[in-house]
Amino acid sequence: MAPEKKKLRVATASLAGCFGCHMSLLDLDERILELLKHIEFDRSPITDIKTCGPCDLGILEGGVCNAENVHVLREFRKQCKTLVAMGACAVNGGLPAQRNHLDVRDCLQDVYLVGVGVSRGFIPNDPELPLPLDRVHPLHDVVKIDYFLPGCPPSADAIWQFLTDLLAGRTPHLGHGLIHYD
Amino acid sequence: MSGDVSAVLAKHQHDPTRLVQILRDLMAAQRHLTPQDLTAIAKGLALPRGRVEGVAGFYSFFATEPRGAYRVLFSDSITDRMAGSVELRQRLLDAFHLRLGEVSRDGLLSVDVTSCTGLCDQGPAMLVNGVAIPRLTHARIGAISALIRASSPMEWWPENLFSIHSHIERRDQVLSTPFERGEAVRAAIRRGPDGTLEELQRSGLRGRGGAGFSTATKWTACRGAEGRARFLVCNADEGEPGTFKDRVLLADHLELVLDGMTVAGHTVGAKKGFLYLRGEYPFLVQPILAALEERRHERWLGSEIAGVPGFDFDIELHVGAGAYVCGEESALIESLEGKRGIPRNRPPYPVTHGYLGQPTVVNNVETLAKCALIASHGAEFFKLRGTAKSTGTKLLSVSGDVARPGIYEYGFGVPVSQVLADAGAERTQAVQVGGPSGTLLSRSELGRRIAFEDVPSAGALIVFDESRSILDVVESFAAFFAHESCGFCTPCRVGTTLAAQMMGRLCHGRGTRRDVKDLARVARQMRATSHCGLGSSAGNPVLHALEKFRPSFDKALASHEVVPSFDLDEALAPAREVTGREDEGAHLTEEAT
Numbered sequence: 173m174a175p176e177k178k179k180l181r182v183a184t185a186s187l188a189g190c191f192g193c194h195m196s197l198l199d200l201d202e203r204i205l206e207l208l209k210h211i212e213f214d215r216s217p218i219t220d221i222k223t224c225g226p227c228d229l230g231i232l233e234g235g236v237c238n239a240e241n242v243h244v245l246r247e248f249r250k251q252c253k254t255l256v257a258m259g260a261c262a263v264n265g266g267l268p269a270q271r272n273h274l275d276v277r278d279c280l281q282d283v284y285l286v287g288v289g290v291s292r293g294f295i296p297n298d299p300e301l302p303l304p305l306d307r308v309h310p311l312h313d314v315v316k317i318d319y320f321l322p323g324c325p326p327s328a329d330a331i332w333q334f335l336t337d338l339l340a341g342r343t344p345h346l347g348h349g350l351i352h353y354d
Numbered sequence: 355m356s357g358d359v360s361a362v363l364a365k366h367q368h369d370p371t372r373l374v375q376i377l378r379d380l381m382a383a384q385r386h387l388t389p390q391d392l393t394a395i396a397k398g399l400a401l402p403r404g405r406v407e408g409v410a411g412f413y414s415f416f417a418t419e420p421r422g423a424y425r426v427l428f429s430d431s432i433t434d435r436m437a438g439s440v441e442l443r444q445r446l447l448d449a450f451h452l453r454l455g456e457v458s459r460d461g462l463l464s465v466d467v468t469s470c471t472g473l474c475d476q477g478p479a480m481l482v483n484g485v486a487i488p489r490l491t492h493a494r495i496g497a498i499s500a501l502i503r504a505s506s507p508m509e510w511w512p513e514n515l516f517s518i519h520s521h522i523e524r525r526d527q528v529l530s531t532p533f534e535r536g537e538a539v540r541a542a543i544r545r546g547p548d549g550t551l552e553e554l555q556r557s558g559l560r561g562r563g564g565a566g567f568s569t570a571t572k573w574t575a576c577r578g579a580e581g582r583a584r585f586l587v588c589n590a591d592e593g594e595p596g597t598f599k600d601r602v603l604l605a606d607h608l609e610l611v612l613d614g615m616t617v618a619g620h621t622v623g624a625k626k627g628f629l630y631l632r633g634e635y636p637f638l639v640q641p642i643l644a645a646l647e648e649r650r651h652e653r654w655l656g657s658e659i660a661g662v663p664g665f666d667f668d669i670e671l672h673v674g675a676g677a678y679v680c681g682e683e684s685a686l687i688e689s690l691e692g693k694r695g696i697p698r699n700r701p702p703y704p705v706t707h708g709y710l711g712q713p714t715v716v717n718n719v720e721t722l723a724k725c726a727l728i729a730s731h732g733a734e735f736f737k738l739r740g741t742a743k744s745t746g747t748k749l750l751s752v753s754g755d756v757a758r759p760g761i762y763e764y765g766f767g768v769p770v771s772q773v774l775a776d777a778g779a780e781r782t783q784a785v786q787v788g789g790p791s792g793t794l795l796s797r798s799e800l801g802r803r804i805a806f807e808d809v810p811s812a813g814a815l816i817v818f819d820e821s822r823s824i825l826d827v828v829e830s831f832a833a834f835f836a837h838e839s840c841g842f843c844t845p846c847r848v849g850t851t852l853a854a855q856m857m858g859r860l861c862h863g864r865g866t867r868r869d870v871k872d873l874a875r876v877a878r879q880m881r882a883t884s885h886c887g888l889g890s891s892a893g894n895p896v897l898h899a900l901e902k903f904r905p906s907f908d909k910a911l912a913s914h915e916v917v918p919s920f921d922l923d924e925a926l927a928p929a930r931e932v933t934g935r936e937d938e939g940a941h942l943t944e945e946a947t
Contacts (some may be wrong), residue, residue, distance in 0.1 A: 306927070
C-alpha cells in the first residue's frame with residue numbers, strides 16, 4: 173500500500189474583516205469534504221485553535237487596523253510557508269479603510285466621549301484591548317504576501333480554483349468569471 | 355444672485371462656452387466660489403449645476419472653499435525644488451505659524467503648491483493671487499511676508515517683484531530674423547491659400563508641441579473637411595515642467611505668432627481663432643490684448659483684412675486655470691467649450707470634429723511662429739536649418755544645473771552635449787528632454803541629437819548634475835502626474851497615484867524590492883491601457899530611470915527583505931494619545947520578514 177500522502181497544513185484568520193470571506197470558504201459546501209482529504213486545519217475559526225503552529229499555507233482575511241492584527245499577521249508570516257491575502261480588505265484595506273481620511277483621535281472621541289447619547293463616557297484604556305492604528309493598511313504594507321485572492325468576497329468557486337491550483341502545484345490562475353469587481 | 359455673479363455673467367453674455375473664463379473672473383473678484391455662486395451661474399447659463407461644480411472642481415486655480423486673502427501657490431517643479439523652494443516655503447509657513455494647505459485663522463494667508471509655473475529659468479517661483487513672482491530668495495520671502503502682514507494691496511507691491519525676464523541665450527532663424535507686423539499675412543494673401551499650403555508642404559514643417567505631425571497635412575485636412583465653420587486654436591498651454599519657450603515667444607515675438615495665426619486662418623478658411631494661454635502666465639494677458647486691439651485698429655484683424663474682401667478673421671484670448679492635461683489638443687478644446695479638460699476619444703480628430711464639433715486646427719505657439727516665417731521668407735529659407743526629416747530650428751528651454759538657463763534656438767539635429775556646453779553645464783549626470791513625459795538621458799547618451807528621428811521633444815531640457823538624486827527627480831515627476839491626471843480613466847488615475855506612493859516610499863528609505871517590481875508593472879500598464887497621452891507617458895520617468903539608473907533604486911532599498919511600508923509604532927501614537935496608554939501592548943517594534 174502506498175504511504176498516505178502528507179496533508180497540507182492550513183491556517184486561516186480574519187483580521188480587520190467581516191468574516192465574509194470565511195463564509196465564502198464555507199460556501200464550498202460538500203467540496204469541503206473533498207478538500208479535507210488533502211488539507212488539515214491549524215489555527216482557524218473552524219478549529220478554534222488560538223495560536224498558529226508551523227503550516228504550509230496561511231490564508232488571511234481583512235486588513236490591518238490595530239496592534240493585534242499586526243501580531244497575528246506576523247505570527248502567520250513566521251509560521252506559514254505561503255501566505256495568501258484573501259478578499260478586498262486584505263488586498264487593499266477595503267471597507268474599514270474608509271476611516272483613513274478621518275483622524276483616529278476624533279473617531280474615538282466621537283464614539284466614547286461626545287457622541288449623541290453618550291453620558292459620562294471615557295475612552296477605553298484597558299491594556300487587554302488592542303490599540304487602533306492611525307490608518308487601515310493592506311497586508312502587504314506590513315509583511316511579504318505571496319498571493320492575492322481578490323473579491324468581496326471571492327466566490328467559493330474562486331477559492332476552490334485557487335486552492336486546487338495550489339494543491340496541484342500550479343501557479344493559481346483565476347480565469348474568466350471568477351474575478352468580479354462589481 | 356450676488357452682484358459679482360450677475361455682472362460677470364453679463365460681461366460674458368451668458369455664454370456657457372465661456373464658463374472657465376466666468377469662473378476665473380469670479381475667482382479674481384472674490385477669491386473663492388460659494389455654493390450659491392455655482393447655483394446662480396448654473397441658472398444664468400442654463401446648465402446643470404453638476405456641470406458647473408464639475409468644472410469648478412477640475413481646475414486647480416478654482417477654489418470652492420475659502421482661501422486666504424493672499425493665496426500663495428509655490429511652483430513645485432523639480433527645478434524649483436533644486437533651487438531651494440522647499441526651504442523658502444517652510445520659511446513663509448513658519449513666519450505665519452501655518453501648515454501647508456491651511457488658511458491662517460484671520461483669513462489673511464493660505465499657502466499651497468502648484469505644478470510647474472513655467473519660470474524654470476528664474477525659479478523658485480510662486481503665484482500670489484494668480485500673479486507670478488520669480489527668483490525667490492530669503493530676502494524676497496521676508497519682504498513678501500511683511501507686505502502680507504501689512505495687508506498691502508498687491509498693486510502697491512514693488513514692481514520689480516513681478517518682473518519676468520526672457521533670458522534668450524542663443525538666437526537662430528526665428529529669434530534673429532527681423533519681423534514686421536502683417537508681413538506674413540501680406541505674403542499669404544499674395545500666394546493665396548493653395549500657394550501657402552504648397553510652401554508649407556515644401557518646408558516640411560512639423561508640429562513643435564512634441565508630436566511632430568506635419569503642419570501642412572493638418573491644415574489641408576481641416577481645409578477640406580465639411581463643416582458650418584472652421585476654427586484655429588493656438589495652443590499656449592505649455593504645462594510640461596521645464597518648458598517655457600512659448601512664454602518667451604509670446605512676450606518677445608508676439609507679432610510673429612499672431613501673424614502665424616492669421617496666416618493659418620486665411621489658409622484653412624477659419625473666421626475665428628483662439629489663443630489658449632495657460633493660467634500661470636497672467637503677465638502676458640494685457641500685452642496680448644493690447645496687440646490684438648492694435649491689429650484690429652490697423653485692420654490686420656477683423657473683417658476684410660488688409661482690404662481683401664471675404665478675408666475675415668479675429669482672435670479671442672482664452673486663459674486656462676491650471677490643468678496640465680489641457681495641453682492635449684482635445685482636452686484643450688473641451689476647456690475652450692467651458693467644460694472639464696478631459697481628452698476626447700480620437701478619432702475623430704479635431705481637424706474634422708474640433709471646437710463645437712467643427713473642423714479645427716490646433717497648433718503650438720512655436721509652430722505658428724514658424725508658419726509666419728515660412729510665409730514671409732519661403733520654404734527654402736526655412737530648410738537652411740535642421741535635418742532632412744526635421745527641418746528648421748527648435749527653441750529649447752534649458753534649466754536645472756546650468757550656468758545660463760534660458761532659451762536656446764538651434765537647428766534641429768543639435769547634439770545634447772553641445773546645448774549643455776553652451777549653457778555651461780558641468781558634471782552632468784542626466785538630462786530630462788521633453789519634460790517628465792519625455793526621455794531621461796544618462797551621461798553616456800549626451801551625444802544624441804534633438805530631432806524627431808532621434809530624441810523628439812517639445813523643447814525642454816532639465817539638467818541634473820552629479821549632486822542630484824535621480825530618485826528625487828523621478829519622485830517629483832511621479833507626484834506631478836498623480837496631481838495632473840484628469841481622473842477619467844482608471845489606469846492613469848490609479849496608476850499615477852500608486853507610482854507616486856511607491857516612489858515616495860523609496861525616497862524615504864521604506865521601499866522594498868516588491869515596490870521596484872510593481873513600479874515597472876504599473877508603468878507598463880499605464881503605457882498600454884491609458885485613455886490619452888498623459889497616462890501613456892506617465893510611466894516614462896520610472897521606466898527610463900529603472901533602465902538607466904537601476905543601481906540608484908537598489909541602493910535605496912531598506913533591506914532585501916520586506917519591511918513595513920510605514921512606521922508601525924508611530925501609527926499607534928494618536929490612539930496612545932487619547933487613551934493615555936503607555937503599556938507594552940501600546941507599542942509595536944519594527945521587524946523585517
